[in-house]
Amino acid sequence: MSGGAGRDRHRVLRQLRAELSRHPAVRSVTGGPPTTYRALRARVAPEWFGRAAEVASLRVTWTADPSPGPAAGDRPSDVWRRTPIEAYYALHYSEPAGLDCGIHCEPNPHVDGLLHYQVRASPDDPYTYTPLTLEARSASGLLWEMMDVLADRLDEAG
Protein backbone atom coordinates (compact mmCIF):
# COMPACT_ATOMS: atom_id res chain seq x y z
CA MET A 1 0.00 0.00 0.00
CA SER A 2 1.34 3.45 -0.82
CA GLY A 3 2.51 5.78 1.90
CA GLY A 4 5.11 3.59 3.50
CA ALA A 5 5.63 1.59 6.63
CA GLY A 6 5.42 4.66 8.89
CA ARG A 7 1.92 5.44 7.72
CA ASP A 8 0.86 1.79 8.10
CA ARG A 9 2.20 1.55 11.64
CA HIS A 10 0.58 4.86 12.60
CA ARG A 11 -2.78 3.76 11.23
CA VAL A 12 -2.71 0.29 12.79
CA LEU A 13 -1.71 1.62 16.23
CA ARG A 14 -4.49 4.18 16.02
CA GLN A 15 -7.06 1.48 15.23
CA LEU A 16 -5.72 -0.85 17.92
CA ARG A 17 -6.17 2.00 20.37
CA ALA A 18 -9.84 2.15 19.40
CA GLU A 19 -10.21 -1.62 19.83
CA LEU A 20 -8.52 -1.54 23.24
CA SER A 21 -10.92 1.20 24.31
CA ARG A 22 -13.86 -1.08 23.45
CA HIS A 23 -12.53 -4.07 25.38
CA PRO A 24 -14.28 -4.75 28.71
CA ALA A 25 -10.99 -5.40 30.53
CA VAL A 26 -9.58 -1.97 29.63
CA ARG A 27 -10.07 1.07 31.86
CA SER A 28 -8.13 3.61 29.81
CA VAL A 29 -5.66 3.81 26.94
CA THR A 30 -2.80 6.26 26.64
CA GLY A 31 0.12 6.79 24.34
CA GLY A 32 -2.01 6.78 21.24
CA PRO A 33 -2.09 9.21 18.38
CA PRO A 34 -1.66 11.89 17.36
CA THR A 35 1.91 12.98 18.20
CA THR A 36 5.06 11.10 19.16
CA TYR A 37 3.74 7.75 20.40
CA ARG A 38 5.40 4.48 19.42
CA ALA A 39 3.38 2.08 21.57
CA LEU A 40 0.00 1.91 23.28
CA ARG A 41 -0.34 1.66 27.04
CA ALA A 42 -3.55 0.72 28.81
CA ARG A 43 -4.72 0.44 32.38
CA VAL A 44 -6.65 -2.80 32.73
CA ALA A 45 -8.90 -4.38 35.36
CA PRO A 46 -6.93 -7.29 36.90
CA GLU A 47 -10.18 -8.88 38.14
CA TRP A 48 -11.32 -9.35 34.56
CA PHE A 49 -8.37 -11.71 34.16
CA GLY A 50 -9.12 -13.38 37.49
CA ARG A 51 -6.18 -11.67 39.16
CA ALA A 52 -6.10 -10.30 42.71
CA ALA A 53 -3.76 -7.39 41.95
CA GLU A 54 -5.19 -3.90 42.42
CA VAL A 55 -3.77 -2.49 39.20
CA ALA A 56 -2.27 -3.82 36.01
CA SER A 57 -1.19 -2.44 32.67
CA LEU A 58 -0.85 -3.49 29.07
CA ARG A 59 1.69 -2.42 26.50
CA VAL A 60 0.98 -2.98 22.81
CA THR A 61 3.56 -2.60 20.05
CA TRP A 62 3.22 -3.07 16.31
CA THR A 63 5.87 -3.08 13.58
CA ALA A 64 3.95 -3.17 10.34
CA ASP A 65 6.96 -3.92 8.16
CA PRO A 66 9.29 -6.61 9.56
CA SER A 67 11.48 -6.79 6.44
CA PRO A 68 14.09 -8.07 5.85
CA GLY A 69 12.68 -10.38 8.52
CA PRO A 70 14.16 -13.37 10.26
CA ALA A 71 14.57 -15.47 7.12
CA ALA A 72 17.21 -13.21 5.53
CA GLY A 73 20.88 -14.03 5.35
CA ASP A 74 22.09 -16.75 7.65
CA ARG A 75 19.42 -16.28 10.30
CA PRO A 76 17.18 -19.23 11.18
CA SER A 77 14.23 -19.58 8.87
CA ASP A 78 10.79 -18.78 10.16
CA VAL A 79 7.78 -19.08 7.86
CA TRP A 80 5.32 -17.22 10.08
CA ARG A 81 3.76 -20.62 10.46
CA ARG A 82 1.74 -19.91 13.60
CA THR A 83 0.22 -16.54 12.66
CA PRO A 84 -1.06 -15.36 9.27
CA ILE A 85 -0.07 -11.75 9.97
CA GLU A 86 3.42 -10.82 8.83
CA ALA A 87 4.27 -8.12 11.34
CA TYR A 88 6.19 -7.93 14.58
CA TYR A 89 3.86 -7.28 17.49
CA ALA A 90 3.51 -7.70 21.23
CA LEU A 91 0.82 -7.41 23.88
CA HIS A 92 2.34 -7.47 27.35
CA TYR A 93 0.55 -7.48 30.73
CA SER A 94 2.27 -6.28 33.91
CA GLU A 95 1.40 -6.07 37.58
CA PRO A 96 3.60 -3.65 39.59
CA ALA A 97 6.55 -5.57 41.06
CA GLY A 98 4.73 -8.82 40.33
CA LEU A 99 3.79 -11.10 37.47
CA ASP A 100 4.31 -9.98 33.90
CA CYS A 101 3.49 -11.92 30.76
CA GLY A 102 2.70 -11.37 27.14
CA ILE A 103 2.17 -12.56 23.62
CA HIS A 104 5.06 -11.66 21.37
CA CYS A 105 5.59 -12.16 17.66
CA GLU A 106 9.17 -11.07 17.17
CA PRO A 107 12.62 -12.64 17.17
CA ASN A 108 13.80 -13.87 20.56
CA PRO A 109 16.95 -15.94 21.07
CA HIS A 110 15.10 -18.13 23.59
CA VAL A 111 12.33 -19.09 21.18
CA ASP A 112 12.11 -21.28 18.09
CA GLY A 113 10.13 -19.18 15.63
CA LEU A 114 8.48 -15.87 16.33
CA LEU A 115 5.09 -16.20 18.00
CA HIS A 116 5.18 -17.17 21.66
CA TYR A 117 3.83 -16.53 25.14
CA GLN A 118 6.28 -15.53 27.85
CA VAL A 119 5.65 -15.26 31.58
CA ARG A 120 7.52 -14.74 34.84
CA ALA A 121 6.15 -14.56 38.37
CA SER A 122 8.29 -11.57 39.35
CA PRO A 123 10.95 -9.31 37.84
CA ASP A 124 13.61 -11.43 39.54
CA ASP A 125 12.53 -14.65 37.82
CA PRO A 126 13.52 -15.80 34.32
CA TYR A 127 10.84 -15.91 31.64
CA THR A 128 9.24 -19.17 30.60
CA TYR A 129 8.49 -19.33 26.87
CA THR A 130 5.72 -21.31 25.16
CA PRO A 131 4.90 -21.47 21.42
CA LEU A 132 1.48 -20.15 20.39
CA THR A 133 -0.82 -20.27 17.37
CA LEU A 134 -3.19 -17.43 16.46
CA GLU A 135 -5.81 -17.48 13.71
CA ALA A 136 -6.91 -13.85 13.16
CA ARG A 137 -5.83 -12.37 9.83
CA SER A 138 -6.64 -8.74 10.69
CA ALA A 139 -4.80 -6.66 13.29
CA SER A 140 -8.12 -5.68 14.90
CA GLY A 141 -9.28 -9.28 15.29
CA LEU A 142 -5.83 -10.25 16.50
CA LEU A 143 -6.07 -7.77 19.37
CA TRP A 144 -9.29 -9.42 20.59
CA GLU A 145 -7.86 -12.90 20.11
CA MET A 146 -4.70 -12.02 22.04
CA MET A 147 -6.77 -10.59 24.91
CA ASP A 148 -8.63 -13.91 25.17
CA VAL A 149 -5.41 -15.92 25.05
CA LEU A 150 -4.01 -13.67 27.76
CA ALA A 151 -7.11 -14.27 29.91
CA ASP A 152 -6.75 -18.04 29.44
CA ARG A 153 -3.06 -18.02 30.34
CA LEU A 154 -3.54 -15.80 33.39
CA ASP A 155 -6.37 -18.05 34.53
CA GLU A 156 -4.02 -21.03 34.27
CA ALA A 157 -1.36 -19.09 36.20
CA GLY A 158 -3.83 -18.73 39.08
Add this chain to the structure above:
Amino acid sequence: MSVMASEKSWIDRWKEHASAFDRVTSVTMTLTSPQPASWIATEAAVAPNTARDHLQRLTELGVVMPTADDGTRHYQPDPLYERLRDVRELVRERTDAELVDAAVTLKDDIAGWAATYDAASPEALRASAAAGDVSAEEAHERIRVASDWELARHQLGLIQEALEQYDTWSADPSSLTA
Protein backbone atom coordinates in the same frame (compact mmCIF):
# COMPACT_ATOMS: atom_id res chain seq x y z
CA MET B 1 -11.31 -18.99 33.65
CA SER B 2 -12.35 -15.82 35.45
CA VAL B 3 -16.02 -14.88 35.68
CA MET B 4 -15.67 -11.90 33.36
CA ALA B 5 -13.53 -13.62 30.77
CA SER B 6 -15.98 -16.62 30.80
CA GLU B 7 -16.31 -19.14 27.99
CA LYS B 8 -16.94 -16.80 25.07
CA SER B 9 -14.74 -16.87 22.03
CA TRP B 10 -12.89 -13.71 21.07
CA ILE B 11 -15.17 -13.31 18.06
CA ASP B 12 -18.29 -13.40 20.24
CA ARG B 13 -16.74 -10.91 22.61
CA TRP B 14 -15.77 -8.57 19.78
CA LYS B 15 -19.30 -8.78 18.35
CA GLU B 16 -20.71 -7.96 21.77
CA HIS B 17 -18.66 -4.78 22.08
CA ALA B 18 -18.41 -3.49 18.51
CA SER B 19 -21.14 -3.16 15.87
CA ALA B 20 -20.88 -4.83 12.47
CA PHE B 21 -20.14 -1.42 10.92
CA ASP B 22 -17.40 -0.74 13.48
CA ARG B 23 -15.81 -4.14 12.87
CA VAL B 24 -15.83 -3.71 9.09
CA THR B 25 -14.34 -0.23 9.49
CA SER B 26 -11.72 -1.49 11.92
CA VAL B 27 -10.60 -4.42 9.78
CA THR B 28 -10.37 -2.18 6.71
CA MET B 29 -8.44 0.55 8.50
CA THR B 30 -5.73 -1.89 9.59
CA LEU B 31 -5.11 -3.26 6.10
CA THR B 32 -1.60 -2.94 4.72
CA SER B 33 -2.63 -4.37 1.35
CA PRO B 34 -6.03 -4.08 -0.41
CA GLN B 35 -8.50 -6.90 0.24
CA PRO B 36 -11.84 -7.92 -1.30
CA ALA B 37 -15.15 -7.58 0.56
CA SER B 38 -15.30 -11.34 1.14
CA TRP B 39 -11.99 -11.30 3.03
CA ILE B 40 -13.04 -8.28 5.09
CA ALA B 41 -16.41 -9.96 5.83
CA THR B 42 -14.71 -13.07 7.19
CA GLU B 43 -12.29 -11.15 9.38
CA ALA B 44 -15.01 -8.78 10.68
CA ALA B 45 -17.38 -11.72 11.37
CA VAL B 46 -20.19 -10.32 9.20
CA ALA B 47 -22.11 -11.66 6.20
CA PRO B 48 -20.60 -10.82 2.78
CA ASN B 49 -23.57 -8.64 1.82
CA THR B 50 -23.29 -6.76 5.11
CA ALA B 51 -19.61 -6.10 4.46
CA ARG B 52 -20.33 -4.89 0.92
CA ASP B 53 -23.05 -2.52 2.19
CA HIS B 54 -20.78 -1.06 4.87
CA LEU B 55 -17.83 -0.77 2.49
CA GLN B 56 -20.07 1.07 0.01
CA ARG B 57 -21.06 3.49 2.77
CA LEU B 58 -17.43 3.94 3.84
CA THR B 59 -16.49 4.59 0.21
CA GLU B 60 -19.21 7.26 -0.09
CA LEU B 61 -17.93 8.86 3.12
CA GLY B 62 -14.42 8.98 1.66
CA VAL B 63 -12.99 6.75 4.40
CA VAL B 64 -12.23 3.79 2.14
CA MET B 65 -10.89 3.67 -1.40
CA PRO B 66 -11.91 0.86 -3.76
CA THR B 67 -9.41 -0.52 -6.24
CA ALA B 68 -9.74 -3.13 -8.96
CA ASP B 69 -7.22 -5.96 -8.64
CA ASP B 70 -7.52 -8.76 -11.19
CA GLY B 71 -11.03 -7.61 -12.02
CA THR B 72 -12.20 -7.93 -8.39
CA ARG B 73 -12.99 -4.88 -6.31
CA HIS B 74 -10.61 -4.54 -3.37
CA TYR B 75 -10.65 -1.98 -0.56
CA GLN B 76 -8.03 -0.02 1.34
CA PRO B 77 -7.97 3.03 3.64
CA ASP B 78 -8.25 6.32 1.74
CA PRO B 79 -4.89 8.10 2.29
CA LEU B 80 -6.40 11.57 1.95
CA TYR B 81 -9.01 10.81 4.61
CA GLU B 82 -6.31 9.55 6.95
CA ARG B 83 -4.18 12.63 6.37
CA LEU B 84 -7.01 15.10 6.95
CA ARG B 85 -8.26 13.22 10.01
CA ASP B 86 -4.83 13.11 11.65
CA VAL B 87 -3.90 16.72 10.86
CA ARG B 88 -7.31 17.93 12.04
CA GLU B 89 -6.85 16.01 15.29
CA LEU B 90 -3.45 17.62 15.86
CA VAL B 91 -4.83 21.10 15.24
CA ARG B 92 -7.80 20.58 17.51
CA GLU B 93 -6.15 18.74 20.38
CA ARG B 94 -2.70 20.35 20.59
CA THR B 95 -1.48 23.90 20.95
CA ASP B 96 0.96 25.18 18.38
CA ALA B 97 3.64 25.23 21.10
CA GLU B 98 3.01 21.55 21.86
CA LEU B 99 3.31 20.74 18.17
CA VAL B 100 6.62 22.61 17.92
CA ASP B 101 7.94 20.69 20.95
CA ALA B 102 6.83 17.39 19.43
CA ALA B 103 8.51 18.26 16.13
CA VAL B 104 11.76 19.08 17.93
CA THR B 105 11.61 15.76 19.81
CA LEU B 106 11.06 13.82 16.61
CA LYS B 107 13.85 15.64 14.79
CA ASP B 108 16.22 14.94 17.69
CA ASP B 109 15.28 11.26 17.64
CA ILE B 110 15.86 11.04 13.90
CA ALA B 111 19.23 12.81 14.14
CA GLY B 112 20.22 10.41 16.95
CA TRP B 113 19.36 7.32 14.91
CA ALA B 114 21.20 8.67 11.85
CA ALA B 115 24.32 9.26 13.93
CA THR B 116 24.18 6.02 15.93
CA TYR B 117 23.77 3.81 12.89
CA ASP B 118 25.58 6.03 10.37
CA ALA B 119 22.52 5.70 8.12
CA ALA B 120 21.00 8.37 5.91
CA SER B 121 17.48 6.96 6.01
CA PRO B 122 15.37 4.26 7.66
CA GLU B 123 15.44 2.40 4.34
CA ALA B 124 19.25 2.29 4.46
CA LEU B 125 19.16 1.12 8.08
CA ARG B 126 16.62 -1.57 7.26
CA ALA B 127 18.74 -2.76 4.34
CA SER B 128 21.80 -2.94 6.61
CA ALA B 129 19.95 -5.44 8.83
CA ALA B 130 20.32 -8.01 6.05
CA ALA B 131 24.11 -7.77 5.91
CA GLY B 132 25.85 -11.07 6.44
CA ASP B 133 27.99 -9.89 9.36
CA VAL B 134 25.00 -8.65 11.38
CA SER B 135 23.83 -10.96 14.18
CA ALA B 136 20.18 -11.91 14.53
CA GLU B 137 19.83 -9.77 17.64
CA GLU B 138 21.42 -6.75 15.98
CA ALA B 139 19.28 -7.26 12.87
CA HIS B 140 16.11 -7.19 14.97
CA GLU B 141 17.28 -4.05 16.74
CA ARG B 142 17.96 -2.33 13.40
CA ILE B 143 14.52 -3.30 12.07
CA ARG B 144 12.93 -1.97 15.26
CA VAL B 145 14.79 1.34 15.03
CA ALA B 146 14.08 1.63 11.28
CA SER B 147 10.38 1.18 12.03
CA ASP B 148 10.53 3.83 14.78
CA TRP B 149 12.32 6.12 12.32
CA GLU B 150 9.69 5.57 9.62
CA LEU B 151 6.95 6.26 12.13
CA ALA B 152 8.68 9.40 13.41
CA ARG B 153 9.12 10.66 9.84
CA HIS B 154 5.41 10.13 9.18
CA GLN B 155 4.42 11.83 12.43
CA LEU B 156 6.77 14.74 11.72
CA GLY B 157 5.12 15.25 8.35
CA LEU B 158 1.70 15.38 9.99
CA ILE B 159 2.90 17.86 12.61
CA GLN B 160 4.58 20.11 10.04
CA GLU B 161 1.38 20.15 8.00
CA ALA B 162 -0.67 20.93 11.11
CA LEU B 163 1.65 23.83 11.98
CA GLU B 164 1.45 25.22 8.44
CA GLN B 165 -2.35 25.18 8.59
CA TYR B 166 -2.73 25.94 12.30
CA ASP B 167 -3.98 29.51 12.07
CA THR B 168 -6.47 28.69 9.33
CA TRP B 169 -7.95 25.54 10.78
CA SER B 170 -7.87 26.39 14.47
CA ALA B 171 -9.67 29.66 13.69
CA ASP B 172 -12.29 27.90 11.64
CA PRO B 173 -12.57 24.23 12.62
CA SER B 174 -15.57 23.79 10.35
CA SER B 175 -13.27 24.21 7.36
CA LEU B 176 -12.46 20.50 7.75
CA THR B 177 -15.38 18.16 7.60
CA ALA B 178 -13.77 14.79 6.82
